[in-house]
Amino acid sequence: MGHGYRFPMIGRRGFIAGAAALGALPASGGALGALAHETDDTVFTSAFPQKGRMILQRTRPPLLETPFEVFDQGVFTPNDRFFVRWHWAGIPEQVDVASFTLTVHGHVDRPLTLGLAELLAMPRIEYAAVNQCSGNSRSLFTPRVAGAQWRHGAMGNARWVGVPLKAVLDRAGVKAGAVAIRARGLDEPVVPDAPAFAKSLAIDHARDGEVMIAFQMNGEQLPLLNGFPLRLVVPGWYSTYWVKMLCDIEVLASTDDQYWTKVAYRIPDTPHASVTPGETGYAQVPINRMVPRSFITNLVDGARVAAGKPLALRGLAFGGDQGVAAVEVSADGGATWRRANLDRDQGRYSFRQWHLTAAGPATGPVRLMVRCTNTAGEAQPLEANWNPNGFMRNVVETTTLTAA
Amino acid sequence: MTRAWILLAIAAAGLATPALAVSDVTTVTGAGGVTLRSVTVDLPESDREFPGADAAAINNNCLTCHSAGMVLRQPPFPREKWAEIVNKMIQTYKAPIDAADVPAIVDYLAKR
Numbered sequence: 444m445g446h447g448y449r450f451p452m453i454g455r456r457g458f459i460a461g462a463a464a465l466g467a468l469p470a471s472g473g474a475l476g477a478l479a480h481e482t483d484d485t486v487f488t489s490a491f492p493q494k495g496r497m498i499l500q501r502t503r504p505p506l507l508e509t510p511f512e513v514f515d516q517g518v519f520t521p522n523d524r525f526f527v528r529w530h531w532a533g534i535p536e537q538v539d540v541a542s543f544t545l546t547v548h549g550h551v552d553r554p555l556t557l558g559l560a561e562l563l564a565m566p567r568i569e570y571a572a573v574n575q576c577s578g579n580s581r582s583l584f585t586p587r588v589a590g591a592q593w594r595h596g597a598m599g600n601a602r603w604v605g606v607p608l609k610a611v612l613d614r615a616g617v618k619a620g621a622v623a624i625r626a627r628g629l630d631e632p633v634v635p636d637a638p639a640f641a642k643s644l645a646i647d648h649a650r651d652g653e654v655m656i657a658f659q660m661n662g663e664q665l666p667l668l669n670g671f672p673l674r675l676v677v678p679g680w681y682s683t684y685w686v687k688m689l690c691d692i693e694v695l696a697s698t699d700d701q702y703w704t705k706v707a708y709r710i711p712d713t714p715h716a717s718v719t720p721g722e723t724g725y726a727q728v729p730i731n732r733m734v735p736r737s738f739i740t741n742l743v744d745g746a747r748v749a750a751g752k753p754l755a756l757r758g759l760a761f762g763g764d765q766g767v768a769a770v771e772v773s774a775d776g777g778a779t780w781r782r783a784n785l786d787r788d789q790g791r792y793s794f795r796q797w798h799l800t801a802a803g804p805a806t807g808p809v810r811l812m813v814r815c816t817n818t819a820g821e822a823q824p825l826e827a828n829w830n831p832n833g834f835m836r837n838v839v840e841t842t843t844l845t846a847a
Numbered sequence: 848m849t850r851a852w853i854l855l856a857i858a859a860a861g862l863a864t865p866a867l868a869v870s871d872v873t874t875v876t877g878a879g880g881v882t883l884r885s886v887t888v889d890l891p892e893s894d895r896e897f898p899g900a901d902a903a904a905i906n907n908n909c910l911t912c913h914s915a916g917m918v919l920r921q922p923p924f925p926r927e928k929w930a931e932i933v934n935k936m937i938q939t940y941k942a943p944i945d946a947a948d949v950p951a952i953v954d955y956l957a958k959r
Contacts, residue, residue, distance in 0.1 A: 492889060492890065501917035503891075538886050540884065560877065563875065592921065634941050634943060671886055
């Protein structure tokens with residue numbers, strides 16, 4: 444590494460002072476700085492490069508959440524509203540496309556160093572895919588767990604264009620006995636001896652022809668904070684594998700024993716990755732494929748609607764690592780379900796929009812539940828899962844309205 | 848493609864100012880007119896500190912790798928859980944924290 448990028452210079456950057464400067468304002472006028480009130484106040488920011496208005500979870504390294512209303516605006520999430528999540532603050536602030544390189548090495552016949560021009564000359568693939576953080580919706584876990592306190596906005600859907608990882612691996616010539624690839628980006632820890640972020644994928648998965656080295660997102664180059672110039676796209680799998688600023692691929696002849704694969708991002712090897720709080724001694728596996736989820740996007744908790752009048756509902760669903768087979772809505776706590784109309788199919792790994800006109804609600808509270816079933820027949824569960832890291836929430840979500 | 852920028856990959860702590868000779872060419876174009884353009888951004892910093900008279904230990908030790916926001920947004924946890932988190936920062940992420948400061952940090956976090 445060490446080509447085509449530059450790390451930040453100290454003393455040159457803008458500051459987000461407390462929460463009040465540079466467009467970062469509390470949503471509710473809550474008492475910022477007063478610890479007891481801090482947790483559930485939403486703070487917005489427009490201070491990040493190539494990003495519009497986002498929910499500020501952390502300034503350095505950035506954790507930026509997509510405000511929920513963005514999901515009602517279309518099936519694709521705009522690049523400037525797409526969520527951002529970095530582990531280490533050593534993020535280059537400059538990437539030069541002329542000198543940036545991607546290195547492929549390890550258990551291969553011909554180690555490669557590819558420039559962006561060489562990658563752009565290779566055969567391309569294109570598809571829509573949801574990118575979702577393992578810990579999306581973590582703040583809704585009960586009991587609560589440590590980690591970024593996302594609501595539902597650590598997800599997004601984009602159309603990705605790039606080169607199949609398989610084509611790059613074939614060019615390097617993977618040797619017999621290879622078991623995995625480990626991907627690294629340009630980001631670096633800011634203290635010595637700390638574990639640099641890297642993730643590995645089994646060799647057969649890496650060579651499935653779908654895993655992509657993406658250079659375009661929604662028809663444009665990626666925003667720097669979403670991984671410019673190259674990002675690994677692992678459709679149907681959680682975002683932790685979608686390594687940003689991808690610059691190094693190592694083919695491994697033995698399983699990855701580094702921290703971010705071996706220790707971090709692991710889930711209980713149980714149904715829905717669920718355990719009882721306090722439980723110990725269960726087996727764990729690396730987090731992997733996504734599971735189905737769905738949301739009502741045109742109405743949020745607390746909204747007031749007209750009693751007795753047909754209620755127009757719309758939202759998003761995705762099948763995890765499969766397409767969406769059905770979306771259903773229940774207004775009676777799950778006793779009966781009505782099938783929603785599915786809008787245009789943008790592909791197996793994409794968000795799918797849906798709509799439904801529900802019967803006019805009676806006066807009083809209305810609890811609407813939405814459930815996605817994927818094309819493999821897997822439906823969202825009615826009970827929330829729990830695990831100590833707050834991973835893989837996919838319970839049927841409920842939106843509570845008032846009809847008057 | 849022409850001459851690349853001369854780059855000095857400085858430590859992220861930024862002990863030196865890199866000398867940067869910038870070439871004119873900042874794009875790479877491929878088939879189908881796909882063009883990638885060099886990017887330079889300024890990432891905002893945070894000067895936010897942990898509030899309170901008892902925050903010295905946490906301010907001295909917990910702002911090296913990440914700003915305060917995400918820590919301040921954690922829900923309340925019992926003391927043992929905070930001790931476990933602080934220990935993870937030290938053992939796993941190699942946080943350079945003086946053992947003598949740990950009780951004051953854990954106290955601060957557990958008092959929330």
